[in-house]
Amino acid sequence: MRPDGRPHDGLRPVRFARDYTKYAEGSVLVAFGDTIVLCTATVEDRVPPFLKDTNSGWVTAEYAMLPRSTHARIGRDQSQRGRAQEISRLIGRSLRAVVDLSFLGERQIVLDCDVIQADGGTRTAAITGAYVALHDAIDALIARGKIARSPLLAACAAVSVGIVEGEPRLDLCYEEDAAADVDMNIVMRGDGNLIEVQGCAEREAFPRSMCDALLDLGEKGLRELFALQGEALARG
Amino acid sequence: MRPDGRPHDGLRPVRFARDYTKYAEGSVLVAFGDTIVLCTATVEDRVPPFLKDTNSGWVTAEYAMLPRSTHARIGRDQSQRGRAQEISRLIGRSLRAVVDLSFLGERQIVLDCDVIQADGGTRTAAITGAYVALHDAIDALIARGKIARSPLLAACAAVSVGIVEGEPRLDLCYEEDAAADVDMNIVMRGDGNLIEVQGCAEREAFPRSMCDALLDLGEKGLRELFALQGEALARG
Amino acid sequence: MRPDGRPHDGLRPVRFARDYTKYAEGSVLVAFGDTIVLCTATVEDRVPPFLKDTNSGWVTAEYAMLPRSTHARIGRDQSQRGRAQEISRLIGRSLRAVVDLSFLGERQIVLDCDVIQADGGTRTAAITGAYVALHDAIDALIARGKIARSPLLAACAAVSVGIVEGEPRLDLCYEEDAAADVDMNIVMRGDGNLIEVQGCAEREAFPRSMCDALLDLGEKGLRELFALQGEALARG
Amino acid sequence: MRPDGRPHDGLRPVRFARDYTKYAEGSVLVAFGDTIVLCTATVEDRVPPFLKDTNSGWVTAEYAMLPRSTHARIGRDQSQRGRAQEISRLIGRSLRAVVDLSFLGERQIVLDCDVIQADGGTRTAAITGAYVALHDAIDALIARGKIARSPLLAACAAVSVGIVEGEPRLDLCYEEDAAADVDMNIVMRGDGNLIEVQGCAEREAFPRSMCDALLDLGEKGLRELFALQGEALARG
């Protein structure tokens, strides 16, 4: 039995609240159960120095946790900096994989993913919510006539899977994450192709067969997430 | 006419959402109109070095703005550091003025005030909401038998006042704040005594009579805020 | 009785030594009793990025304490950084309130206020001395034909007042400051209008009547400081 | 054809120079072709704070590139910090997966992996070399009677694989890495179980079948690396 009684291959309740704050071009509060992340998309009329004069745009991300988003307070200092940068880079890479940057013009979209409450899977919720915020920001650019057509190539979502008590489980909550023998984050494109796979033995190295089972399970959850993203965007 | 049609001595709609997140000992989302701040209170079983072995507790605060809580994105770097530290210190001083630290035991309560959306008055909303979060955290300490009785001496709230278009106004929104000739933040104790007064000529130095008028106006708003805090805490 | 036998509404001996160092465009050593601050004004032919191409100049300030300006040595590290930035910002705002920045041209005047010895009231001495240094730097600009007429609109001075042993007192020394129930810093323009008021309950929240008494007392001291600034500048 | 004429499933020439420097408890210069990394293992008689009084030891790693280990000089500043921390964390996790920390006693082994020359695959060379340095440091602890028996559970090695010009290739050099559509790093335990899998679409999302092919290819290379590690350690 999972802590919340879900089946081993069930997602937690997923919600997307669009237009959550009023200034950002895209602003989505995403919840995967008790994991809540505010994802905002900011459009800036500049690109990083390495893209100057290339006619290419850029998409980047910054991930951070509010100090008391978790059990014990995290200082605002450097202690979580390494982990946060690693996740920021993952989010940025994932979203860039579904954007044709040459259609963005010389502008950059910054995806800020701030964790309001953490209960496992903050990075996967962040990617899944950031896609919706990015979609809204791009729609705003199109609506304002800044770009002619959407540079989005496909949807992008992410989910965690893991082996807990010998069983493959989908979308781990914190309690399961802390007890997992293997933990894997999968980022997928809407067409089912993989963008990123990060599997890690938390306690024990794991056989190839287990890797395969986790990839299967993740794919099932990701198809559901793509549907939920689509519904949220359709509500527009 | 004010941008939202309020009378010159009217507060914006004020809301307190208690238990907003699940880990913090106190967690309050406070809104003054479109200004929204998440205030969490964390109880830690340690005190700063200068209080070691004094049998006194401590209350401190940290204020920060989410990158896209405002019109233009603020980087997570140092650029806002000076202003944020100044406000953090103000919040900490204000709340300490209503706590008998000797009744806290050797523990520290950290008030994190993270601005979700900024529309003027973020520091006054933060103080007003942090008081409610502090109250909840202290109730939790009492409920768990950690302290015998409440070290809270009185309520604490804050409000901004200012001179806009020659008129004294209560609880400025961003648009008014940007246009104000004089800006004043007032922190008050529940019994009507002053904790802190910070008045500042934004455009033009101001006569003493104007200072007096702003103090009067602020007092009116603060009495309303104390009533609203009381109602929120009564809902418990 | 006050520690040095002054009447409750008396300033400490105030001295201004102009041209104290030889390189700065303005260089004033100001003493409020044993509080000694070196204020230098540096003219730079550039403005901060946000003023580029606006034809406006800028005035800014930096405040710091020498490591052994006080009872216990202060490390040169970050520990005092928050307080120093807050005071730096106050000094800058205060002086900008008496300068018509559009008459400065695209240049910036930096007021460095370095505390040589601290005995209470360092920020008010710094503002009062910085005004004299700023005046000298502006005279130098006029003398060199860089600007046609003075952008100074009025004098600027500051003083501290407080409630010590139940009595309102003017220009607190360190011993009084440490014992004060209420502490207030007042920055005033030469015409008697207020630039900034910062009152703070150090021990006990204070009634409005006490706030009024402190403002009255401060005004008396500030009128004396304006006269002393005038005499110092007349000695030129 | 690969740039150096290797078959698609061939490793570059791999060398381990043990006892490369004289102070470290383990010191191995590892080369994967032109990628050269100095891996040192330092034994320290202390553990991180979170392990105090737990009777558990710790293994951690730090990865850095010498400024001119690569085509263009990298400044010693922050610019590569995020990437380096991410790799440091990967190396540390990977090696901890083959150590029974409870057999180390209250001591920490730090694995410093400094890249002398970078030609692709620096992190995989670092892990593979760090294992040999760790083995030597542990042998030294046993020889000095500090620990009774080896806490090493198995060997640990890593290799990169990728899709270049549509073909799965083993152990990419820089030129191939820069041209890869998919890039995957695989860390494996000596018994063939997986420690970490990090696959990433560099250009194009990839189908599950390609993920499987890369895992197969990586396993082949890793078995060869385990044999080479064994030979190097046998030369002792």
Add this chain to the structure above:
Amino acid sequence: MRPDGRPHDGLRPVRFARDYTKYAEGSVLVAFGDTIVLCTATVEDRVPPFLKDTNSGWVTAEYAMLPRSTHARIGRDQSQRGRAQEISRLIGRSLRAVVDLSFLGERQIVLDCDVIQADGGTRTAAITGAYVALHDAIDALIARGKIARSPLLAACAAVSVGIVEGEPRLDLCYEEDAAADVDMNIVMRGDGNLIEVQGCAEREAFPRSMCDALLDLGEKGLRELFALQGEALARG
């Protein structure tokens, strides 16, 4: 002719103002002509970690320039950090060479040397003034019965010499320093033995004979400085 008409082997006017500020255990304003440095000695009842429980004391120094002590304003940021640290280390080493640290007890004396005005030779003035401040701080320790007898072994002074327009000159002012072909700083113990010699070709490498001539010239100046230090201390 030198800029101020001095003979090639003449010092600038040297003054020591003892007890310049009131809190420090030793506080000396030293002037070498227009170079003015405030040297304070702070006694702290702790030693650096590496001296814990060794019964040895420590003497250390920190050197800094006030922002407008020189022609162009120096930011308070990192830009001068390397030079300042190098000089701080020189001052510390120099003074430690005349102190028997085992007679200090477990305490540290910090010598802060803050340059008020710079006209060449700030580091040599700092060392020469810091010795007088150190002497006063040690006398205070003896007077308070904290140490039985002085740990001072001899006096310590420093002077700059250089080759300007082909001529060896003593105690260079800024204008000469900027034009010097060779620049040498000499730190000497009161008995004429050398503590530190730092000679540097600013423009052109220099023959051994020139090195010898500079050492001779420096020795002459240092004997005068020892006499001036003695007179200043005798005034006590």
Add this chain to the structure above:
Amino acid sequence: MRPDGRPHDGLRPVRFARDYTKYAEGSVLVAFGDTIVLCTATVEDRVPPFLKDTNSGWVTAEYAMLPRSTHARIGRDQSQRGRAQEISRLIGRSLRAVVDLSFLGERQIVLDCDVIQADGGTRTAAITGAYVALHDAIDALIARGKIARSPLLAACAAVSVGIVEGEPRLDLCYEEDAAADVDMNIVMRGDGNLIEVQGCAEREAFPRSMCDALLDLGEKGLRELFALQGEALARG
């Protein structure tokens, strides 16, 4: 007897391995006995801001120690920063003394000196090796037609000398360095003129005669180093 049986005026075995790494324009591994330093020269088509539009080039250096280049591991943090910056500045000044910067064009050569293994004399080995790397980088510039003729004016080498057990010794190893009463580093130009002399009393101030003896001994060693540099460059 010296630890390795050398005569008091003998150098340790000196080796230069040119083209040690493949990307840098100059790359030399230099060994003075067990002291091993990797010196790379990087040519950059830019100069520091203070040289913009002056038609002058620049030569600068950065020195660092690998964490486990020495007995106890050095953290990658700030602890060695001051010493490393001081040595970096020395290396830069030394090499600039043998380059006519006006012949470099608007480009900068960065000399990175990374200590692989430290056994005393790392800064002198770094200077001596950096000269060879600089020579190779300049030859490359000439070969590529970037500059018409070499801006090198002479060779540059450095050696340490010291008084150990009352005896002047050349090229101290770590064990001797730690036991030395006096320590001197001498940087010399190929024609025998001095570039920099830094002599320091480590334990006891030293008489002028000892200073003279050390300069004599250093000169002997430097002449041998110039010959060895010449041989290494001739092997090219």
